Amino acid sequence: MESSSTYLDASAKIFIIDDSYYNLDFLSIILSDSGYEVVAEIDSEIAFEKIISCQPDLIILDVIMPKINGFELCKIINLEPLTKNIPIIFTTSLSDTDQKVKGLNLGAVDYITKPFQKEEILARIQVHLRIRQLNLELEKQKQKLEQRVQTRTAELSQxxxxxxxxxxxxxxxxxxxxxxxxxxxxxxxxxxxxxxxxxxxxxxxxxxxxxxxxxxxxxxxxxxxxxxxxxxxxxxxxxxxxxxxxxxxxxxxxxxxxxxxxxxxxxxxxxxDGDEKKAADIHQGLETTLMILQHRLKPQPNRAAIQVIKKYAQLPLVKCYSGQLNQVFMNLLANAIDALEDSFMSSKKERKNLQIHIGTSLEQERVIIQIVDNGMGIPKTTQNEIFKPFFTTKPEGKGTGLGLPICQQIIREQHGGSLECISFPGKGTEFLISIPL
Ligand SMILES: Nc1ncnc2c1ncn2[C@@H]1O[C@H](COP(=O)(O)OP(=O)(O)O)[C@@H](O)[C@H]1O
Ligand SMILES: [Mg+2]
Incomplete structure (x- = not known):
């Protein structure tokens, strides 16, 4: 620590407040002679401002002063975050035990007695500067440690x-x-x-x-x-x-x-799926998934049928893990059906045109698969959340919040593609899968 050696070199900055010129001079001289930088102030009313601006390493404070006395000033210094850690040494007359105790209780670290003894003053100042230096070092170490704990905690949570x-x-x-x-x-x-x-x-x-x-x-x-x-x-x-x-x-x-x-x-x-990607027919995957979800699309005692409208383009076979892609289709379609059911219920069972559009197309060496529902959509506030693991708006037992993060992982990491969601609250939601050929 750079500043530490400065204190030990006795070039620390010491602020003296005393209403007697004689005392100020006396202290200033012996401290300057010992190599300390000294700031002396006779007016206790303006002392505080000066302390803040010059940030001394130690304050020597007379107790009995007009306007603001030493105790009050001590309180003020201890209340201000910028100055509260600066050690304060009171100067008091030899016999006044009450004052000594009161000063120490107010947060002063020590006192020196008048008439001043040069050797004693220097010894005490040196002790307190060293303690302050150690405190500062400790504080720095503490901050470093906290920083390290924070970094570690962040690493661990990641x-x-x-x-x-x-x-x-x-x-x-x-x-x-x-x-x-x-x-x-x-x-x-x-x-x-x-x-x-x-x-x-x-x-x-x-x-x-x-x-x-x-x-x-x-x-x-x-x-x-x-x-x-x-x-x-x-x-x-x-x-x-x-x-x-x-x-x-x-x-x-x-x-x-x-x-x-x-x-x-x-x-x-x-x-x-095995370890390798295999050429697969995307439409067949979609059809199979629809077949498995057939029972959920049919009219239910408490809701109308869900109409599936398909718009398939001519697609080449796509090298992929077809089982994983089917899992993606399954989750997106199941989510769409859930959304339509919710929207049906919240329309007080008035809604009739429950629809899912499935579209495929070929765009610049990419296969695009769109799954669009005209359900209740996703509120703007949660649109950022839906891909996070465990985010679900469904009751326990029905939703896990794992579907979309897994879909995204499959599309992004396993197939180098992208999965995006565009949703209009109250109107519907579109999921867009894009896979490079
Ligand atoms: N098509 C959709 N329409 C409206 N909200 C949706 C749709 N798809 C997903 N969501 C929202 O995203 C959340 C997370 O979906 P998902 O990860 O599949 O988990 P889960 O279906 O188990 O809740 C759902 O709970 C729902 O709030
Ligand atoms: Mg789901």
Missing amino acids: TLENLKQTQLQLVQSEKISLLGQLVAGVAHEVNNPIGFIATNLYHAKNYVEDLVDLVQLYQQHFPQPGAVIDSQIEEMDLEHVLKDLPKLVNSMKLGTDSVRGIMQSLRSFSRA
């Missing part, structure tokens, strides 16, 4: 924040992968029996057609089969059965085809 993020991503991807395994397992289990039914239906269809032909042949060649058969024909409404049976088999076939399609989508949706 680490904690990163850890939280990583953890939530781990939890989320663990969940997704578990869900993927579950879906893949179910799809696998359903696939076998459905394949079995589909194959048998194919044969059953042929057999039914043959049998229908055969019955018709019988009818042609034996138009009078007898009363028993006639009554059976009438009872079972043979004409209707012959017409309906092939239709029935056909619709069974449509049913199994549709189940197989759904299983196919589920498997592709839940397929683990």
Whole structure:
């Protein structure tokens, strides 16, 4: 510390206030002779201002003075932040114990007694300058330490924040992968029996057609089969059965085809991404996601259906982690549905045109995917918050606040793209995904 050596070199600045010229001179001379810089003031009324401006290292203060006495001045100096740490030494007459005690109680660090003893004065001043120097050094160290603690705390909170993020991503991807395994397992289990039914239906269809032909042949060649058969024909409404049976088999076939399609989508949706990006069809990802969300789009007992309007451009296959992109579509679409439901409820169930627009386009080597809803929008004050982890406006159990930060992480870090939100409170919200090809 530079200033510390200055004090020890005895070039510290000492401010003396005394209403006697004799005392002022005496003190000034012995202090100057010892190498101190001295400022002397006889008028206690203007002393305070001067102390503030010259910032001495020590103050020697006479107790009994006209206008403002030493005690009052001491109080004033101790109240002012700029001066309260400057040590004050009182000068008082030898016998006056009361004054000594009162001065020390008011915050003075010491007293020197009149008549002055040169050696004693110098010794005491030196002690207090050294204490002050140590105090200043301590204060500096304390500030350094505080600074360090602050830096460390900031570093630690940043680490904690990163850890939280990583953890939530781990939890989320663990969940997704578990869900993927579950879906893949179910799809696998359903696939076998459905394949079995589909194959048998194919044969059953042929057999039914043959049998229908055969019955018709019988009818042609034996138009009078007898009363028993006639009554059976009438009872079972043979004409209707012959017409309906092939239709029935056909619709069974449509049913199994549709189940197989759904299983196919589920498997592709839940397929683990692996380490490498693969060329994928963005539209297929969107369609599969919509299919999985189908039940939420349908009219509900307490709300109208949500209409999905698609505007797909011609897109090339995109090298990506398709499972992760599906996760993004899923969250953005689920958020849009939530927003539409909220807006429906807050319109007192008056709203009818609940819509989600999904658009894709190709712009300068980038694939753009827009997901727009005409829900209640996001208030200006929270638009900055929505990408922060754990920010949610949904009730516990429904919202986690993890969807958007994870979407952003997937789009930005994994795909080098961007995810932006443009929202008009009361009108709706648009999420814009942009991925470089
Ligand atoms: N389409 C949207 N319309 C209105 N608000 C939205 C929309 N998407 C997201 N938000 C707001 O952003 C918040 C955070 O979304 P998200 O990170 O997916 O978490 P969560 O859905 O679990 O709340 C939501 O709680 C909601 O307030
Ligand atoms: Mg969400």
